[in-house]
Amino acid sequence: MALNKGKYKPTICSVDEVDDRSYKLHTGQQQNDERNDGGLGSKQPTEGSETAPLTTNQQKLHMDDAGLTPKELEAARKEALSDASAVGGVTPTANTPNSTHASANGLRALLLPGRRSFDALMSLSRKRRILYVTTVCLCAVLLVIIIMLVAFWPEVPFHMRAPLCLQRECVESSRQLLLWANTTKSACHETYDWACGNFGREYADSEYFVIKRGEWNYKTYNEYQELNELNRFISMLPNAAEGAVESTISSLYRNCRDIDALDKSQSDLLLKQAMKSVGGWQAFSATNRLLNWEYKSALKHLHAKFGIFPYFRVSVENSYNIPYDYIITLDEGELGLPDKYFYGPDADDEVVRGYKLLLRDFAINLGIVAREADIFADDIFHYERRIVNHIESAKGSGDRQQNKLLRLSDLKSIAPSLPILESLQAIFTNTKISEETEVMVRDVEVFHAISNLISTSDKKPINNFIIWSLARQMLPHLSKEYRTLAEHFDHSIYGRTASYPRWLHCSKVVRDWLPFAVDALQQQPPKQQFEGTYRSQISDAADSLTKTVGNEKFLQLMFYSLRNQLQDSLAQAHWLEPTAQKFLHKKLAEMRLQFGIPSEVLDQPKYISDYYNDLLLSNLNFVEHLVSIWTFRRSRMEDKLKTLPMLDVIVSEMYTRDHPQPIAYSNKLNMLLISRVLVKNNYYDYRYPVSVNFARIGTDILETLIDNFATFLLQFNAQSSELSDAVPEIEYAQPDVGCLTAGQPPRLGHELRALSVDALKSFHVTLSAARTAARALSSFVTAIDAGSAIEGAGIDQVATYDALGLTRRLRVPGLRSFNENELFTLAYMQQHCSTPIADKDYARIKPHVERQLAERYLFNATWQHIQFLPRSTNCAASETSCSNLL
Numbered sequence: 001m002a003l004n005k006g007k008y009k010p011t012i013c014s015v016d017e018v019d020d021r022s023y024k025l026h027t028g029q030q031q032n033d034e035r036n037d038g039g040l041g042s043k044q045p046t047e048g049s050e051t052a053p054l055t056t057n058q059q060k061l062h063m064d065d066a067g068l069t070p071k072e073l074e075a076a077r078k079e080a081l082s083d084a085s086a087v088g089g090v091t092p093t094a095n096t097p098n099s100t101h102a103s104a105n106g107l108r109a110l111l112l113p114g115r116r117s118f119d120a121l122m123s124l125s126r127k128r129r130i131l132y133v134t135t136v137c138l139c140a141v142l143l144v145i146i147i148m149l150v151a152f153w154p155e156v157p158f159h160m161r162a163p164l165c166l167q168r169e170c171v172e173s174s175r176q177l178l179l180w181a182n183t184t185k186s187a188c189h190e191t192y193d194w195a196c197g198n199f200g201r202e203y204a205d206s207e208y209f210v211i212k213r214g215e216w217n218y219k220t221y222n223e224y225q226e227l228n229e230l231n232r233f234i235s236m237l238p239n240a241a242e243g244a245v246e247s248t249i250s251s252l253y254r255n256c257r258d259i260d261a262l263d264k265s266q267s268d269l270l271l272k273q274a275m276k277s278v279g280g281w282q283a284f285s286a287t288n289r290l291l292n293w294e295y296k297s298a299l300k301h302l303h304a305k306f307g308i309f310p311y312f313r314v315s316v317e318n319s320y321n322i323p324y325d326y327i328i329t330l331d332e333g334e335l336g337l338p339d340k341y342f343y344g345p346d347a348d349d350e351v352v353r354g355y356k357l358l359l360r361d362f363a364i365n366l367g368i369v370a371r372e373a374d375i376f377a378d379d380i381f382h383y384e385r386r387i388v389n390h391i392e393s394a395k396g397s398g399d400r401q402q403n404k405l406l407r408l409s410d411l412k413s414i415a416p417s418l419p420i421l422e423s424l425q426a427i428f429t430n431t432k433i434s435e436e437t438e439v440m441v442r443d444v445e446v447f448h449a450i451s452n453l454i455s456t457s458d459k460k461p462i463n464n465f466i467i468w469s470l471a472r473q474m475l476p477h478l479s480k481e482y483r484t485l486a487e488h489f490d491h492s493i494y495g496r497t498a499s500y501p502r503w504l505h506c507s508k509v510v511r512d513w514l515p516f517a518v519d520a521l522q523q524q525p526p527k528q529q530f531e532g533t534y535r536s537q538i539s540d541a542a543d544s545l546t547k548t549v550g551n552e553k554f555l556q557l558m559f560y561s562l563r564n565q566l567q568d569s570l571a572q573a574h575w576l577e578p579t580a581q582k583f584l585h586k587k588l589a590e591m592r593l594q595f596g597i598p599s600e601v602l603d604q605p606k607y608i609s610d611y612y613n614d615l616l617l618s619n620l621n622f623v624e625h626l627v628s629i630w631t632f633r634r635s636r637m638e639d640k641l642k643t644l645p646m647l648d649v650i651v652s653e654m655y656t657r658d659h660p661q662p663i664a665y666s667n668k669l670n671m672l673l674i675s676r677v678l679v680k681n682n683y684y685d686y687r688y689p690v691s692v693n694f695a696r697i698g699t700d701i702l703e704t705l706i707d708n709f710a711t712f713l714l715q716f717n718a719q720s721s722e723l724s725d726a727v728p729e730i731e732y733a734q735p736d737v738g739c740l741t742a743g744q745p746p747r748l749g750h751e752l753r754a755l756s757v758d759a760l761k762s763f764h765v766t767l768s769a770a771r772t773a774a775r776a777l778s779s780f781v782t783a784i785d786a787g788s789a790i791e792g793a794g795i796d797q798v799a800t801y802d803a804l805g806l807t808r809r810l811r812v813p814g815l816r817s818f819n820e821n822e823l824f825t826l827a828y829m830q831q832h833c834s835t836p837i838a839d840k841d842y843a844r845i846k847p848h849v850e851r852q853l854a855e856r857y858l859f860n861a862t863w864q865h866i867q868f869l870p871r872s873t874n875c876a877a878s879e880t881s882c883s884n885l886l
Contacts, residue, residue, distance in 0.1 A: 165810035169687035174814040176682070177692070177823075180830055183815070187825075188875035191863055192856075195826055196833035203835055214494035214842030217834040217855045222683060227507040229681070233522060234510065245517045245608050249510060252617055252625070256506035259622050260480065267478040268366065270623055274470055278302055281467045282460055283368055283376065295454070295462045296419035302470060304426035307630035309333045310469040311387075311450055312418060314427060316640045318667040319440065320403065320711075320718035326640040326668070328424060330411075331442040332391060332450070335384050336472060338493070339756065339848040340392065343385040346754070348845050354492025356381055361485050362471060380468050383461040387453060394449035401444040403714060409435035414444060415451035428638045477623040493849060495840030513629050516597075516655040520608050523596055523676045545803055547686075551679040552595050553795075554686035554804055558693065558780070559672065560792040562702055563588050565776035569768075569886040583716045584709065587670065589792075594650060596676030601647055611651070663700050665708045667715075672701065686804055689812055690784075691820040694777045695827035702769035706886065710761070739865075739882035759847035766858055767865060768886035770828060774868040777824055821872035829869070832859035 124132070182197025190197075203216050234253050240246035275281045278298040282290045302308050310333045317329040336359075337343065342351055359377035364370060394400075406414075408421050412435070425433045441447060454462065475486045487499055511518055545553075567585050570576065576584075601607050615632040618624055636656050644652065653666040654673050662678035665671070678684065684697045737752045737760075752760070783790060784806050789797040801807050815823065834855035836842060843854030853861075863869055865885070867877040 162809070162811045162816075164813060164816065165808075166813065167687060169685050170689070170810065170812055172682065173685075173688040173692050174812045177812075177826055177830065178814050180833055181826060187873040188870070191829070192859060195829035196859075199830075199833040200835040214837060214840065214849070215834050215846060215855060216837050218831050224504075226677075226681070227504055227511070230511055230518065231503050231507045233518075234507070237521075245521065245612060248612060248615065248617065249514060249517055249521070252514065253506050253510050255617070255622050255625070256509050257502055259477065259502075262479045262621055262623070264365075264479045264481045266621065267482055267623075270478070270621060271366065271471060271474060274306075274474065275467055277305065278466060278470060279463075282463045283363070283366075283372065290459055290463065293459060293463060295459065295466065296422065298463075298466050300419055300422045300426050302466060303423045304634075305627060305630070306470060306473065307634065308469050308473055310466055311454070312420070312447065314423065316637045317440070319405075320715045322719065324668050324715070327405075328428075328437070328439045328641070329442065330420065330439055330447070332446050334469065335387065336380065336468065337384070340388045341754070341756070341845075341848040343381075343388045350492050350840075351845070352381070354489050357492075358485055358489040359468070361488075362468075362475070362482075365481060365485070376464060379461055380464055383457075383465055386457075387450070390449040390453045391446050394445040395443065397445055399445075402442060403718075404441050404444050405438050406441055406444070407435065408433075408437050408439060411439065411441065411447070415447040417451040417454040418447065427634060428641065431638055431641055473626065474623055477626065493845070494842060495837060497837050512659070513625075514612075515660045516651060517608060517612060519655075519675060519677055520597055520602065522680075524602055548676070548679065550686040550804060551684065553800060554693070555595070555674065555679070555697070556593060556795070557790050557793055557800070557804075558698055559593050559701060560790045561780045561783070562698060562773070562776045563591065563705075564791050565772055565779055566702065566705060566886070569772050569775070573886060575884055579720075580713060580716055584712050587712050588705075590670055592669070592671045594671050594673050595679065596674070597654070598647055598650055601651060661704075663697075663704045665704050667708070667711060672704070674701075689820070689823050690781065690806065691777055691824035692827045694773050694780070695824045695831070698776065699769045699773045699828065699831070702772050703765050706765045706768050706772075707761070736882045736884050755847045755853075756851065758851040759853065762852045763858075763861075764884070766853075767862060767882075770862050770866050771868065772886055773828070774821075774824065774866065777820065781820055821868070825869045825872045829859060829863065832856070832862065834859075 179202060180196055180199040182193050185193040185197055187194045203221075234249060237246045237250050240250075272284075275284075278301050279293045282293070299311065302310070303314060312333045313331045315329050315331070316326050318324045319327045335343075337351070337355055341347060342355075356377040359380050360370075360373045363373035363376045368376065408424070411420060420439075421433065421435065424437070424439075475482045477483075491497070567588050570581050570584050570588075573581065612632070614635045616628055618628070633656070636652070639648075640652055640656065649668060650666075650671075650673070653668060653671075654660065654664065654675075657664070662675040664673045666673055678697070684693060686693070752763075755763075780790070783797075784801055787798060787801070789795075812818065812823065815826075818826065832855045842849075843856060846852065846854045864878060865882055867879075867881065870877040
């Protein structure tokens, strides 16, 4: 075949790859040529180099492919190879690394279309065949692995694909939960460690260890945080003029901190002056002087000046008849020990010994000899035991008259030994009190029994009891010698621990004595130095949802959701009469909500100062403030007997209680009152997960409402008796102790049955609130997902849900695998985390001291009897439910 030379390219390039053997041959020949020509000054161009001319075979191999068919190209290549073999029997590849070799042509044939045959593969060198086969095998194995991964790749869990909340509040809520939880433990088999595994360690490693309590729990932790913040707030109060509220708070706090300036001699003098005002103590005076002592005058003075109530107690409460006006209420008086249980045969011996030691040391500090002091201690304890026995005997009688409205003339015939009329006239000096005045008596038989006790007692035990009632209230506010006596008695109850730091005690005194002033100052916006800055902040807040506004809107939604669920639970409570169910349903339907102090009150500059106008605090001795505080409280209590405007009624309902609570219910207004101080702290935030808020403040709201169901039934009984005397009274059911103690040691059932009515009621309220809150959470989440309104809320649900961020179902950092139900369970169970502080079995006597069961028992009881909690974590739950629970 003739070839046109114009078709070839005079370029140098390698057509085929060089085989290893050809390359070695070429290298060897080149080295020989260099040795032969080593003496020459210049080298001749070597065939195959860049400067050498192309050979005929190379020109044939490098010809232009343009215009040639594949068959012509292949024929030309074969002709070139055959010509090279005919010349000397040596191929050009022996002289140049770019020459063509048979193995290289075999590889080219393999790569050409249609030439991938076994012969072409075998024409390759051994190394290249191994490399080729290995590559093919690896590719096949890789393909199989990819197919298997695609087929068996696990599905990504939903919580890993769900969006994550990275807001500061979400991170804070996660931090709070993970601070005490140990999520590596099993929720089913190690429930307490799962929820509260780090609670004890966190307490022991912090400064909270100074708290003098028998049990450190979630409520104690929150109280410490509140008092710590209050202490900081008081220290930042500005200097104000004399008589201003800020000045009153600062003065009371400083005077409390300076209590160590009071020495023992001054304390002795103050005690003796107080005793002299009630007629003196028989231990200091001659026997013939006791004959002239009148216990009725002493009781009247003790009630009116100090607000101390032995034998019977005076207060102002709501009546049970519409319109639930305030009425003077009489109840049994105060005793030295925390509960009547400690006067019984099963009482804690350590507490009784500690109480007698307190009585003995008190008498010795006042100069009484040891023998007389021991007699005094025994006399007081046995006299108080007599009072308890008379009261319990009266309550055990078959025919009891409870919450009875009586005229004072009728009550005088029932309890002639009690100076009730005289005491009321001395307490309510601006109110007309006569024998025709009606009062409400909690238990008529109890007053009759106490009157009989006094009439059969000598003057000496009566005098000792009245004097000790006065001294017991003064001991914590006297010099260190007397305060130490009170602390030692606390050790016998709670265990031997460190004492309160003084700042903590004084912060608590300010909070308990001036609650309205503290809340009002904390609720008011901070004073701005520049008016322009304040206005700019107001305008910025108007454009966005502030924490206060968001918290109130979410609380409004939560309240109505809880109320609706509570109504449904009442409808399923078969242990309630249908008429009583309707009455409770109506009370809940008409209930209103109030957040904090009304803004109309705060807008009045002089309202707070006028409110505390009657409070006069001296700067002499702190113990003298007891008289001033009681005089102020007595004045506020008497104001409730008058007709008050709505704003004054709200303030009175919030702050005239013995122990104001952040969440309270007003029977007068049928209104739930929520302090804004609670809304502002880290305990609650509308940006926290919904389940966390329901587990915390949601259960608090329900406990407050359910705790008042007994009062609702008393109102129902009172109103029913007005219609017909034949209507039987309905009592609120107590928990089924037999069911709640099933599977528990027999000792536990015996202890529960020995609890007071208040402790059992608290137990019932806790379990019912937990169950109702869990159901309300499910209904609330369903309503949000469906975009439906919460009945009774009266808001635009679409805009409100979106503004509050409720429609964004975000997961919490660190707890991403927890859904709403699991978060609720974890947050609620942490409400009952606790750890003992001292080496004392305080859990056994806590129901008698605080009217509440130990948190560790509540933890186990709620997990066992509230089926929602274990089921939310895929744990086994009991199928039976105890009766009498909502």
